[in-house]
Amino acid sequence: MPRLPTPKLPAALQGPPPRPGEENGNVAPADAAKEAGITVVDWVDERTSLSGAARWLMFRKIPKGTNWYYTLGSATLFAFLSQAVTGVFLAMYYRPDAGGGAYESIRHITDQVFLGQFVRGMHLWGASVMVVLVFLHMARTFLFGAYKYPRELNWVIGVVLLILTLVMALTGYLLPFDQRAYWATVVANNITATGPLIGPYLGDFLRAGPEFGATTLSRFYSIHMLVVPGLIAALIGAHLYLVTKLGTTAPPWQKVETRPELNEAEV
Amino acid sequence: MNRREKEQYLRDYGILKAKGKPFFPYAVTKDGAMACVVLAVIITMSLVLGAGQGPKPNPTTTSYVPRPDWYFFFLFELLRVVKPDSLTQLATIGIPTLGMIALFLLPFYDRSPERRPEHRPIAMVTFVVVVGAMALLTYQGAHAGDPTTISLPTPQRIVKAGGATLAEYEAGKAVVAQSGCLACHKIGENGNGGPGPNLTRVATRLPAGAIARTLVNPTAPMPSFRNLPPNKFKAAVAFLNQLK
Numbered sequence: 001m002p003r004l005p006t007p008k009l010p011a012a013l014q015g016p017p018p019r020p021g022e023e024n025g026n027v028a029p030a031d032a033a034k035e036a037g038i039t040v041v042d043w044v045d046e047r048t049s050l051s052g053a054a055r056w057l058m059f060r061k062i063p064k065g066t067n068w069y070y071t072l073g074s075a076t077l078f079a080f081l082s083q084a085v086t087g088v089f090l091a092m093y094y095r096p097d098a099g100g101g102a103y104e105s106i107r108h109i110t111d112q113v114f115l116g117q118f119v120r121g122m123h124l125w126g127a128s129v130m131v132v133l134v135f136l137h138m139a140r141t142f143l144f145g146a147y148k149y150p151r152e153l154n155w156v157i158g159v160v161l162l163i164l165t166l167v168m169a170l171t172g173y174l175l176p177f178d179q180r181a182y183w184a185t186v187v188a189n190n191i192t193a194t195g196p197l198i199g200p201y202l203g204d205f206l207r208a209g210p211e212f213g214a215t216t217l218s219r220f221y222s223i224h225m226l227v228v229p230g231l232i233a234a235l236i237g238a239h240l241y242l243v244t245k246l247g248t249t250a251p252p253w254q255k256v257e258t259r260p261e262l263n264e265a266e267v
Numbered sequence: 268m269n270r271r272e273k274e275q276y277l278r279d280y281g282i283l284k285a286k287g288k289p290f291f292p293y294a295v296t297k298d299g300a301m302a303c304v305v306l307a308v309i310i311t312m313s314l315v316l317g318a319g320q321g322p323k324p325n326p327t328t329t330s331y332v333p334r335p336d337w338y339f340f341f342l343f344e345l346l347r348v349v350k351p352d353s354l355t356q357l358a359t360i361g362i363p364t365l366g367m368i369a370l371f372l373l374p375f376y377d378r379s380p381e382r383r384p385e386h387r388p389i390a391m392v393t394f395v396v397v398v399g400a401m402a403l404l405t406y407q408g409a410h411a412g413d414p415t416t417i418s419l420p421t422p423q424r425i426v427k428a429g430g431a432t433l434a435e436y437e438a439g440k441a442v443v444a445q446s447g448c449l450a451c452h453k454i455g456e457n458g459n460g461g462p463g464p465n466l467t468r469v470a471t472r473l474p475a476g477a478i479a480r481t482l483v484n485p486t487a488p489m490p491s492f493r494n495l496p497p498n499k500f501k502a503a504v505a506f507l508n509q510l511k
Binding site: 057058059060061062063064065066068070071072074075078079082100103106107110117118119120121122123124125126127128129131132133139142143144145146147148149150151152155156159162163166169170173176177178179180181182183184186187188191194195196199212213247249250252253254256257258 | 268273276277279280282283284285286287288289290291293294295297298300301302304305306308309310312313314316317318320321322323324325326328331332333334335336337338339355356359360364367370371373374375377378379380381382383384387390391394398
């Protein structure tokens with residue numbers, strides 16, 4: 001007896017159709033890995049919406065005429081990162097002890113630690129490179145008139161970053177605690193103390209006591225590796241946010257070719 | 268900038284931006300190349316110049332003339348160039364603070380919409396003057412007299428006298444240079460302009476006896492030099508007595 005064909009299951013009871021790549025039930029390992037990666041990114045993005053920010057940061061347009069002078073800012077940022085990384089390694093061995101410990105720990109880093117002198121040299125000369133790059137970046141901004149509307153606030157943040165960079169250079173100079181470091185910082189401290197109004201208080205605060213010595217060193221150390229780097233990192237964040245939001249400037253002599261059909265007189 | 272100029276700028280910038288390329292990968296490539304250059308420079312400097320360490324600090328020394336790192340040379344030299352005591356504060360605090368305030372407020376007092384350097388004569392002249400002054404001061408600061416030598420030429424009359432006089436003069440010069448006098452006194456091109464008086468022509472003001480008495484029994488904060496070996500003391504007095 002002929003039988004009627006079995007009717008199809010209603011759509012609600014059917015399983016999902018096979019996904020691409022798994023028609024015969026087993027997935028290629030490469031596809032599975034790709035799938036897993038996408039799933040993780042999706043999972044994070046679903047909870048943070050970071051993909052929009054990443055697209056905003058990476059796929060923004062930079063104006064026509066952008067040239068090599070525009071890499072000075074990111075080069076400064078890179079020098080800061082290099083200082084941060086080498087500084088972390090130096091902090092693993094450094095002891096802010098004015099009673100000879102600081103001097104001995106620097107000697108230990110220089111003479112005994114694996115690649116110690118190299119990393120110390122990178123930190124020492126990286127400071128000079130960073131100062132030079134900060135000034136070059138500022139010169140570029142000044143010459144191109146890039147501090148003008150609407151980027152005034154970014155210039156102000158940049159000047160604060162310049163001052164903080166010089167504070168880093170000054171406080172870092174004491175840390176090796178040799179003759180040069182000691183006396184240069186005594187002088188810098190005395191000069192600070194001669195300032196009007198807040199000068200004496202600032203001098204007392206930096207010296208951290210009646211005598212220049214143990215407490216001064218630990219205070220400079222904490223300023224050099226905690227306070228100022230934190231401030232610099234936060235302000236770099238603000239600086240970059242504004243750069244991304246406002247866009248980098250075009251070179252001042254870049255010609256703007258307006259489309260004639262947009263000319264008001266001709267419309 | 269008035270409102271029209273602001274809108275004009277934003278419109279022009281919008282056109283240039285629309286014609287631009289995306290940050291990734293075009294700018295990122297350049298920035299990455301530059302980062303490699305920076306890293307290469309830092310590594311090369313570290314390998315070639317190394318990281319030395321000076322002697323242990325001696326808080327009681329009076330003869331050490333401290334020097335800052337090179338990027339502060341211009342401030343250091345400014346302090347040496349500004350002579351009168353009444354102006355010292357201006358050099359140490361005043362000028363750097365004013366400079367920083369001027370930098371801070373730059374976008375607020377330079378409000379013209381013009382961005383091309385050739386159309387901003389005041390800004391460009393200021394730039395050249397400031398950079399030139401900083402470069403000159405840095406150069407001079409780097410070549411400032413060594414704190415432990417005196418580059419004063421030996422006077423003709425001493426060279427003519429020769430013998431013991433010349434030998435004592437040279438010995439005295441070395442003693443004075445190494446005893447830390449230059450930390451507070453200026454002799455010729457060397458030393459600091461204060462707090463002690465300039466000694467370049469001290470012998471015109473004081474006879475030999477007075478010089479010797481001052482060295483033994485000085486006015487504070489100058490330290491006494493009575494503990495110098497007698498022959499060195501005699502040579503130092505002989506040298507100072509020839510400074511006229």
